[in-house]
Amino acid sequence: MPDVRLVNVTKRYGKIVAVNKVNLHVYDKEYFALLGPSGCGKTTLLRLIAGLIKPDEGEIYIGDKLVNDVPPEDRDVGFVFQTFALFPHLNVWNNVIYGPRVKGFDMKKASRIGDEVLEMVRLHERLDAFPNELSGGMMQRIAVARALAAGSRLLLLDEPLGQLDAKVRNELRYEIRRMAKDLGLTAIHVTHDQSEAMAISDRIAVMKKGRILQVGTPEELYMNPKSVFVAHFVGESNFLEGYVSSVGSKTITVELRNGIKVEAVHKNAERLKKGERVVLAVRPEAFTIEKGIKRGKNSIEGVVERTTFEGTNIRYEV
Structure with missing residues (x-):
């Protein structure tokens, strides 16, 4: 064979x-x-x-x-x-x-x-x-x-x-x-x-x-x-640019350009250094959209500008 x-x-x-x-x-x-x-x-x-x-x-x-x-x-x-x-x-x-x-x-x-x-x-x-x-x-x-x-x-x-x-x-x-x-x-x-x-x-x-x-x-x-490129070509992703503000054993905290801090899981987190520039790739299914302003962990405020019905999915542009 x-x-x-x-x-x-x-x-x-x-x-x-x-x-x-x-x-x-x-x-x-x-x-x-x-x-x-x-x-x-x-x-x-x-x-x-x-x-x-x-x-x-x-x-x-x-x-x-x-x-x-x-x-x-x-x-x-x-x-x-x-x-x-x-x-x-x-x-x-x-x-x-x-x-x-x-x-x-x-x-x-x-x-x-x-x-x-x-x-x-x-x-x-x-x-x-x-x-x-x-x-x-x-x-x-x-x-x-x-x-x-x-x-x-x-x-x-x-x-x-x-x-x-x-x-x-x-x-x-x-x-x-x-x-x-x-x-x-x-x-x-x-x-x-x-x-x-x-x-x-x-x-x-x-x-x-x-x-x-x-x-x-x-x-x-x-x-x-x-x-x-791979994150973009295999499936869909939302890309968020920022800098590493702290490093844990399996997670990193990233400060985005607008000053908001988000925590992300990374299997090789210990390889990253504080201050290093990174790009977070967030899959659409990882997001939850809620009405109103809720300042919780990993929350980002935005305005829904467009919705598109796609059968099994609804696409939101924020």
């Missing part, structure tokens, strides 16, 4: 450093997400793992094998593209069994594999349909089925849900994770959608300008971001 390791991997396009000295270890059978804004290098990193491009520096391992010079067809990798990339002249059945047939499987074995994966993606009743007769969600299911049918133990997904509407996207992301877990695959999923990454991933790497800023479980990234 494959794990994936990248050691000091760099990729340049002229003067642009698309991937900058990246070190990463994706474990066997892990569903892993590369998360970041457009242009951060996440798709380039995926293409490096697939062998579609070569690194300028560093080493890429799939399992115990160094694959820098191994062509894509010999890496035993399944790739799901954002644009579906189905063969328009082939129906669903022939798209799905294409991989097994290319690998030299006889029709009996290819058909058995095709039946299994089409049952898994719940499209076994559309065998004769052509891609232009399918919805976006169906086409992406077929793209996933084709990758699974090839028998690869490593599945790479490049923004696989990017062209789908919100409802289909939310449904399909759980299906893809379920299939990968049921088959015991290692999956690396590229996305710019933090809610998508949080919902389906065992761990996430947050990228910015070709570098990995932090790797962790969704809970770790959400509760203990190591930078303002």
Whole structure:
């Protein structure tokens, strides 16, 4: 079963450093997400793992094998593209069994594999349909089925849900994770959608300008971001700037710019020093809004300027 390791991997396009000295270890059978804004290098990193491009520096391992010079067809990798990339002249059945047939499987074995994966993606009743007769969600299911049918133990997904509407996207992301877990695959999923990454991933790497800023479980990234960028990109935060006025064993007191002092929990509080400039990231759910003026601990006065109804939430701008 494959794990994936990248050691000091760099990729340049002229003067642009698309991937900058990246070190990463994706474990066997892990569903892993590369998360970041457009242009951060996440798709380039995926293409490096697939062998579609070569690194300028560093080493890429799939399992115990160094694959820098191994062509894509010999890496035993399944790739799901954002644009579906189905063969328009082939129906669903022939798209799905294409991989097994290319690998030299006889029709009996290819058909058995095709039946299994089409049952898994719940499209076994559309065998004769052509891609232009399918919805976006169906086409992406077929793209996933084709990758699974090839028998690869490593599945790479490049923004696989990017062209789908919100409802289909939310449904399909759980299906893809379920299939990968049921088959015991290692999956690396590229996305710019933090809610998508949080919902389906065992761990996430947050990228910015070709570098990995932090790797962790969704809970770790959400509760203990190591930078303002990660706090901003994973979930939502309210940022309060100030200076450390006192340090406890697990808490710090911060004096904000307006002179108000607030107490904050910090697991490495002892590393901070009095007078040090800090930024507090406060998640929206940590706030309670009350009418009137109450000067209690960690209370900040303000005026509600706007409310927005968002279904399950109401957003207050204060």
